[in-house]
Amino acid sequence: MRLPPQPDERIDREAAIPFTFHGSRVTGFAGDTIASALFGEGQRVYSRSFKYHRARGLLCCSGNCPNCMMRVDGVPNVRTCVTPLHEGAKVEAQNFWGSLDHDLLTLTDKVGGPFTPVGFYYRTMIRPRRAWPLYERFLRSVAGLGKVEKHGGRTRRYDVEHRRADVLVVGASEAGVESAREAAGREGRVVLVDNGLDPLPDLEGVEAVRGTAIGVYEGGLVPVDAGTVLHRYRAGRVVVAAGAIEQPLLFPGNDLVGVVLPEAVRRLVGRWSLRPGARAVVVSADQRGLETVSLLEQAGTEVAEAVDLRTTRVREIAARGRGGRVASVELDGKKLDCDLLVMSGGRQPAYALLAHAGASVEYDPGRGIFLTSAIPQGVDAVGAAAGDGVAAAAPSATYNGASGKGKCFVCICEDVTDKDVKRAIAEGFDSIELAKRYTTVTMGPCQGKLCHLPSIRLYARENETDEASIGTTTARPPWQPVELGLLAGRPHEPAQRTSIHHRHKELGAKMMWTGTWRRPHSYGDPSGEAKNVHDALGVIDVSTLGKLVVRGPDAAAFLERLYPNRFGDMKTGRIRYGVLGSDAGRIMDDGTIARLAEEDYYVTTTSTGAGAVLEWFEWWNAVWGLDVGIANVTGALAAVNVAGPHARELMSRLTDLDVSNDAFTYLDAKHAHVAGVPSLVLRIGFVGELGYEIHFPSPYGEHVWNSILERGADLGALPFGLEPQRILRLEKMHILVGQDTDSESNVFEASMPWIAKMDKDDFVGKWSLERVQERGFREQLVGFEMANGVVPPEGGQIVVDGRPGGRVTSSRWSQHLGKAIGMGWVPPELAEDGAEIAIKVDGSVERAHVRLRPFFDPDGEHLRT
Amino acid sequence: MSFLLPCPNCGPRPVDEFSCAGEVTVRPQGAPSLRELTSYLYFKRNVAGVQREWWCHRLGCEAWFTAERDTRTNEVLSIDVPEPAGPAAPDAPPLPDTPAV
Known part of the structure; x- marks a missing residue:
């Protein structure tokens, strides 16, 4: 009605x-x-x-x-x-x-x-x-x-927007609108944010935004909750005009249905033409409460009594209910029937945003409210939020809950009564910060808006001290409840695709994530694909490899300093494997380095390490200031690896290079046209068979890929994915950084001592590696083959004398070898070819034998012929 | 942490675009003792106050620079770009002419 x-x-x-x-x-x-x-x-x-x-x-x-x-x-x-x-x-x-x-x-x-x-x-x-x-x-x-x-399911979609403002005014109160108007046209871009129900004010030169500012962070960052969009405002100046919040009174039954704050009456009657009740009692400590009397009368509500607590002394207030709804109010024992009780304990400035920004909050005993001071630069408070015209004197009638019957709520969000607070104090929670956490007052959805001031008054009273010495708790964002989806935003997971991506999909590849890259896991038959590399010819897209050009008069010196290996003595057109380490001696990345010219090196990194390696290179060069430049060409160049016994035949069809073993030997790098595309061809063998890695401009990805498959069709050329590649590299005991190594691994214990040229004057990590030599090995990375063909889980435990003694880092079934093989860390005394180790598999212990040399082709004959 | 950090190339940008490599340390010369080595690697001064530290504008121009920052207030007092030794930055990667396919 x-x-x-x-x-x-x-x-x-x-x-x-x-x-x-x-x-x-x-x-x-x-x-x-x-x-x-x-x-x-x-x-x-x-x-x-x-x-x-x-x-x-x-x-x-x-x-x-x-x-x-x-x-x-x-x-x-x-x-x-x-x-x-x-x-x-x-x-x-x-x-x-x-x-x-x-x-x-x-x-x-x-x-x-x-x-x-x-x-x-x-x-x-x-x-x-x-x-x-x-x-x-x-x-x-x-x-x-x-x-x-x-x-x-997901029902709503959330977004985050980054926005700028020279002046951001929070709250379209009178003071807020005035501030916005003043700033308009003088201070650049002025934005007014308001979360009210009224239409936004239309001010010239002011952009008005519907939303709730949920916090103020350093650097003038103000996130604004606009429903399904979070506007992240960067403001040069923030003006807080958030107004003040009406405070409840504390008395038994203060939570009954029908006990309301003055604003509820204002809105119900004035805005929505609703009669809030039939018979009302008004108990108010300020003018706002009393102002509702005329509104109530206007709405046809009989006002049984209106009490001004500032002038009338009431010792005890108690509301009585029936079925959870207020039925009567007792004022010092005088019973008044009513179904509406308007209470007003004054107003408290909404200072939370100012406190987020770093303002200090202090109690003003004269006005009975918390006020902000020492507001930091770039933030202003205006209007009621700054305390203008706001007071909330504590009427003595409240807080007598203990003497009356029924529950007196300090915090209605968390259902905390005055008894709970008193009990917490009796138990020794005398610090307000501790008491808050114990009682959870101010920690509910209202975030202290209705309970902060009353609870602190109660603490003060019970501790027989004043509010100022009780102090206040820390205000933290968000100031209003926020949907979690809004904080998470839309998932922006960047996906990188190689230029051959669509061909993989057409070929039926099962795609997987490696870092941010999408790569083919396999084309349906990992074992078969691996076998085809051994028997005929496989081709894999390795465009994801990080690719850096290091060039300049000091290029050789630069790499010599960064890597434990030696690069200065490399001949032009040759390739060397390199392992990048930190000054703590830890393995960070690995890859191949080709010397293309005297002052020109081509460095490849792991697929996921490209960004980190580039940053690492640039950092050290910022420190050293060598005459060298570094360019990241990862995205500019695509790369494919062709491997298998027929790889040479294929290359002879695709290029006019002399690909004979004498002219183009293992670890040679040569420029050539492959299928008409100018390329850099590296003869390397990660997968253990004769192989060529072809690097060429990305746009030609599909062309080169197709040419290989077409021209190599009669040679048995088939694509292979990442999974078969991992089987093949494990057969060769080639490590995967991050899989077989972790943040504690160094090249010595990872069984690659030949990498470190300890006679070099200096390189990053040299001293730490010397320390490893001095202290001796604590563990060692080895290969192992299982005695009875069970594949242990990666991350599984290696058992030594009944105790955990190591761990499995990689394991696969090798169809080609007919064995279950793997790599793992073992105590150094077990790092001997043929040593027997025990590995936990599904609760039982399986035997395995240590292998120090590659399982497949240990002498690398396949690579070199 | 949501302060603005002035990048030497891009101007003030939100700090989450940068990576911080920690306080500027002095790498020991010659053959450091174990104590010198571990001090360099693991013992940071971790001051509550003004500290010189390495920053990289990772999601921007990728430049490395040092900044003097007050760790208590996140106020950035100054930035400094290390001097390059010489004009050696490589040109854009050589993209060959369109090949005859």
């Missing part, structure tokens, strides 16, 4: 909006919020409270308290009093068993009182000990408010 049209009403009575509440069809008007429409339909109970499941109704009607939180269209914890109604909205109340009006869990309120103080589950539910899992399951099922659908 609505009142006759009110002078400033914001509803359009012509535009009915149907929606559903618990499946029933109900109607509101355009201009309604969900809560006001439900109020119009006669709904008074909106939710059940956090712990005691007490009935709760509209209290602040301003989006501060938790009472109106409902599930809307599947989204839990929506504050319906500030959520505009939309057609077809599916609205459901939260946190009850049974029904909203008859919640079975109100039992906790009726009988649970003495058994459910703060932290009750750690006190009353500890015995018998073995029953804790049962308790826990029950507690978890009843804890919390809204429920997230565990298996629900």
